[in-house]
Amino acid sequence: MGRIKEVIITFLNNRWLVFVAAMWIQSCAGVGYLFGSISPVIKSSLKYNQKQVARLGVAKDLGDSVGFLAGSMSELLPLWALLLVGAIQNLVGYGWVWLVVTGKAPMLPLWVMCVLIFVGTNGETYFNTAALVSCVQNFPKSRGPVVGILKGFAGLGGAILTQIYALINSPDKASIIFMVAVGPTMVVISLMFIVRPVRGHRQLRLSDGSSFSLIYCVCLILAAYLMGVMLVEDLIDLNQTIVQIFTAILFVLLVIPIGIPLWLTFSSDPRSPEEEALLSEPQNKEPETSHDPHEIIFSELEDEKSSEVDLLPTSERQKRIAQLQSKLAQAAAEGAVRIKRRRGPHRGEDFDLTQALIKADFWLLFWTLLLGSGSGLTIIDNLGQMSESLGYDNTHIFVSMISIWNFLGRVGGGYVSEIVVRDYAYPRPVALAVAQGLMAIGHLFFAMGWPAEMYIGTLLIGLGYGAHWAIIPATASELFGLKKFGALYNFLTLANPAGSLVLSGILASHIYDSEAEKQAQLHHRHITNSASFLTKLFETDDTLKCSGSICFFLTCMIMSGLCIVAVILSLILVRRTKVVYQHLYGKSR
Numbered sequence: 163m164g165r166i167k168e169v170i171i172t173f174l175n176n177r178w179l180v181f182v183a184a185m186w187i188q189s190c191a192g193v194g195y196l197f198g199s200i201s202p203v204i205k206s207s208l209k210y211n212q213k214q215v216a217r218l219g220v221a222k223d224l225g226d227s228v229g230f231l232a233g234s235m236s237e238l239l240p241l242w243a244l245l246l247v248g249a250i251q252n253l254v255g256y257g258w259v260w261l262v263v264t265g266k267a268p269m270l271p272l273w274v275m276c277v278l279i280f281v282g283t284n285g286e287t288y289f290n291t292a293a294l295v296s297c298v299q300n301f302p303k304s305r306g307p308v309v310g311i312l313k314g315f316a317g318l319g320g321a322i323l324t325q326i327y328a329l330i331n332s333p334d335k336a337s338i339i340f341m342v343a344v345g346p347t348m349v350v351i352s353l354m355f356i357v358r359p360v361r362g363h364r365q366l367r368l369s370d371g372s373s374f375s376l377i378y379c380v381c382l383i384l385a386a387y388l389m390g391v392m393l394v395e396d397l398i399d400l401n402q403t404i405v406q407i408f409t410a411i412l413f414v415l416l417v418i419p420i421g422i423p424l425w426l427t428f429s430s431d432p433r434s435p436e437e438e439a440l441l442s443e444p445q446n447k448e449p450e451t452s453h454d455p456h457e458i459i460f461s462e463l464e465d466e467k468s469s470e471v472d473l474l475p476t477s478e479r480q481k482r483i484a485q486l487q488s489k490l491a492q493a494a495a496e497g498a499v500r501i502k503r504r505r506g507p508h509r510g511e512d513f514d515l516t517q518a519l520i521k522a523d524f525w526l527l528f529w530t531l532l533l534g535s536g537s538g539l540t541i542i543d544n545l546g547q548m549s550e551s552l553g554y555d556n557t558h559i560f561v562s563m564i565s566i567w568n569f570l571g572r573v574g575g576g577y578v579s580e581i582v583v584r585d586y587a588y589p590r591p592v593a594l595a596v597a598q599g600l601m602a603i604g605h606l607f608f609a610m611g612w613p614a615e616m617y618i619g620t621l622l623i624g625l626g627y628g629a630h631w632a633i634i635p636a637t638a639s640e641l642f643g644l645k646k647f648g649a650l651y652n653f654l655t656l657a658n659p660a661g662s663l664v665l666s667g668i669l670a671s672h673i674y675d676s677e678a679e680k681q682a683q684l685h686h687r688h689i690t691n692s693a694s695f696l697t698k699l700f701e702t703d704d705t706l707k708c709s710g711s712i713c714f715f716l717t718c719m720i721m722s723g724l725c726i727v728a729v730i731l732s733l734i735l736v737r738r739t740k741v742v743y744q745h746l747y748g749k750s751r
Contacts, residue, residue, distance in 0.1 A: 172427050177300040177362035178373060179423035181308065183353045184293035185315050187245070189416065190346035191289040192319020193252070193282070194226040195565060199324065200342065203335045204275075207263045214272055219543070220667065221276035225255075225283030227659040229652030232287040233515075236648030241292040245354035248288025249347045255282020256343035263336045282343070287655075289350060290316060291648045292357055298639055298647060300362025305639055306583065306590065307374050310576015310632030314381060317628055318569040321388045321562060322412065328395065329409040331402055373422045381573045384415050385566050392562045509742045512643030518650055523641055526735045528657050530591075531634050533728035534598045536661015537605065537721035538627030541619075542568075543666050544714070547674065548608065549616055551713040560616055564624040571597070571628025579633050583640075587747040589739045590640065594633045595732035601626035602725035609718035611711030626725075640746060641739065665724075670717045678708035 173179060197219060205215050235244055255278045261267035262275070270278075293312050301308045323345065327338050367373075391408050394400070507513050509523065518524045541548070542564060549560050579593040604622030607615045638650050 169427060173423060174356070175360045176423040176426055177297075177360050177365050178426060179420075180300055180357055180360055180362070181297050182419045182423065183356040184297050184312055185419065186416065187289050187350055187353055187357060188293055188312050188315035189319050189322050190349045191286045191293075191316045192323065193256070193342045193346060194222055194286060195317070195320025196323055196338070196342060197222050199327075200339055203339065204259070204263060207336065208269070208275075210272075217272065217276055218279050220663070221280045222283050223539075223543075223659045223662055225280035226286055227655045228284065229287030229291060229655055230649075232284075232291040233649035233652035235288075236291050236295055237646065241296055241358050242354040244288050244292045245350050245357065248285035248292070249350040249354070250285075251281050251288070252285035252350075253343055253347040255279065255285065256339055257282075260336060260339040260343055263339060264334075285346075286316075287652060289346075291652065292354075294635060294651060295644075295648050296357050296359050298635075299359040299644055300365075302363050302644070303366075304370070304374065304580065305636040306576040306580030306632065307378075308576070309636045309639075310573050310579075311377060311381065313631040313635070314569045314572035314576075314628065317565065317572055317631070318385070318388070321392070321565050321569075322416075325388065325391065325409055325412055328405050331405070367426065369426070373426075376422065377419055378573065378577065380415060380418055381569075384412075385569055387411070387415060389563070389566050393559070396559060507643070509641050509739065510643075510746055512645035513650070514646045515649045515653060518642050518646075519653075521642075523735060523738055524638075524650075526731050526738075527591075527634060527638060527641075528654055530594065530598070530728045530731040530735065531630060531654060532657035532661040533724045533731070534594070534601060535627055535630045535658050536665050537724055538601060538623055538630070539658060539662040540666040540670055540717075540721065541605075541608070541623045542627070543662065544670055544674075545620070548714055551708050551710060552611070552616060553709075554616060560620050563617075564620040567621050567624025568628040571625035572632045573628075574625065575629030575632035576636065579636065583743060583747050587744050589736040589743045590633055590637045591732045591735045591739070594630065594637070595729045595736065597626040597629035597633070598725045598728040598732060602722045602729070605718040605722035605725060609711070609715045609722065611715075615711070641742060665717075665721060669720065670714065673717050674708055674713055677713050681708055 201215050201218065204210065204218065210218075232244065232248070235247065239247075258267065258278050259275065259282065262270055262278075290313075294309060297308045297312060298305055323341070326345070327341055330337060330341065391412075395405070395408075506517055509521070513521070545560055545564060554560070575593060575597060579590045582588050582593055583590050600622045604619045604626065607619040607622070612618075634654060635651050638654060639647050642650055
């Protein structure tokens with residue numbers, strides 16, 4: 163009986179179990195990507211026009227990115243409480259929207275509906291924060307792959323939830339809102355006590371590389387499978403039994419990674435050389451959460467040590483250092499001297515948000531994210547209109563495709579950037595510069611209307627946009643530490659809606675309407691009273707429609723240029739942080 167209890171405790175405290183549970187939670191954290199499926203139901207049920215639906219979309223984008231409260235609460239509350247708050251927000255926000263749409267609750271003003279959408283989508287920030295904080299702490303030496311995989315599943319969440327909804331096959335179109343309100347809430351509450359830090363840095367194993375390889379294989383198979391299923395379901399009218407089989411296979415693929423913690427629990431997998439070295443030293447204990455203010459740390463000893471000490475023989479140097487350390491400890495205890503302390507943390511150490519905000523590297527990260535991800539989100543938000551303007555009928559295919567590429571970009575961005583830092587000790591943002599270069603080419607394809615522009619453009623934009631969300635959080639954790647990672651990450655995510663607000667809400671919409679108006683005037687030039695005609699057009703609920711690549715030519719050219727600026731900012735960050743990454747990863751090579 164005691165053996166069974168020990169095995170259960172070992173399994174529950176396995177960092178790979180936490181990682182797999184976080185992956186499942188992230189699969190439910192992509193409800194924002196379902197807005198394209200929810201908005202038509204809201205529009206038809208509540209008699210909204212397109213401008214009103216667009217305002218709901220802005221509320222959704224803000225809710226998905228404004229995570230100040232989640233970041234602050236991650237420092238005050240346990241992570242299970244953070245997940246519970248997010249689950250409640252998701253249930254209340256989208257649950258109330260479902261009640262209004264189905265007529266079970268009274269009609270509400272538009273601004274209240276925007277608040278409900280904001281609250282419901284904002285629950286995702288709690289899911290993201292809890293998953294990232296716990297897993298980055300559990301896998302401090304594999305931040306790139308961990309962040310990439312977790313953010314990848316968040317990007318793929320819309321496709322996963324869409325396939326699950328196909329299983330329901332409800333004639334009530336509003337049932338998708340009910341599923342969004344209840345489904346993620348149930349999953350998160352059932353897993354909220356598992357996702358937590360479990361001293362993962364002490365669980366290094368030689369099999370970790372193979373475990374990550376298995377996860378990557380599952381990710382690739384899952385992306386390819388969902389792509390194939392969506393194409394088959396779009397082209398062929400399938401019966402419900404086939405849909406159930408497809409969904410069952412999806413669940414099997416999602417459950418496969420649980421085999422990793424099970425295998426590690428019941429196998430005698432040897433520890434890695436790093437952990438053996440750690441545990442072989444009796445003086446190496448688990449780092450405490452709090453430190454004695456008079457503790458003599460290594461940096462203080464370096465400040466007091468003279469340069470001649472380094473030139474002495476090894477035995478004499480150790481003796482002199484021990485004497486100096488003893489004197490420092492005695493002086494600190496008696497209060498006779500004041501130990502030198504640095505004014506603030508250096509890059510690679512733990513920053514809080516106020517300390518990070520005065521660092522140029524932090525703002526370089528913010529602006530390169532704003533330009534890169536903001537331009538990518540603009541394409542994602544306007545992909546339906548772009549495909550329509552180019553004459554494509556099945557616009558949802560490209561929406562699904564860019565979701566898949568977004569997922570692969572997040573997974574691949576984490577994998578490639580980890581190779582850069584592990585094998586070459588080179589700054590991770592160099593991979594970000596490559597991703598932004600791909601996005602610049604993708605925007606150029608959209609602008610010029612070259613052959614297969616929708617297919618190649620969605621590929622390049624999806625991969626580049628997704629890579630941002632694997633590379634940026636990992637870079638922030640390396641440069642500014644893990645202690646306040648939740649607050650730092652949620653501040654950086656503000657760049658996403660800020661870029662989208664300017665590039666999509668102002669630039670793209672203004673240029674599109676201007677080109678549509680020019681085409682309308684040209685098409686109806688035989689009407690003498692064109693001003694009266696245009697007035698009637700604007701009074702209708704239908705917006706002006708634009709045809710051809712000209713609709714987004716100027717917008718995409720501008721965004722291509724902005725991505726090139728983002729590449730330059732990323733390379734500046736690379737130049738500034740070379741020493742930091744050499745210090746962090748050079749010795750491990």
